Amino acid sequence: QVKLVESGGGLVQAGGSLSLSCAASGLPFSQYVMGWYRRAPGKQNVLVAGVSSDGTTYYPDSMKGRSTISRDNAKNTLYLQMSSLKPEDTATYICVADRNFSMIVAGRGIDYWGKGTLVTVSS
DSSP, X not given: OOEEEEEOOEEEETTOOEEEEEEEEXXXXXXXXXEEXXXXXXXXXXXXXXXXXXXXXXXXXXXXXXXXXXXXXXXTEEEEEEOSOOGGGOEEEEXXXXXXXXXXXXXXXXXXXXXXXXXXXXX
């Protein structure tokens, strides 16, 4: 059974930083493209970043500059470092996995989704 378990969310003040982790199990982690999506209350999922099995990263234009995605294949763990957080960054951050980078970018048909970890940024 594949599990993606996010951690590290919480309450942070605007301008602060936060690091999220996603522990993966039940899949050949090093062979999967991984990514982070976020879902704000009442809004659709938005891609934050993706990383290929070899560490190549992708950030949508709207997300460039304040987030860094990385992975540790030896630990089967995905990370997201966020800085200069704003209240509009408040959302549930969700770890995703798929063999195909285009699926991660498209946000449809992704093989696996975690349950997410809530990040709340106070003003």
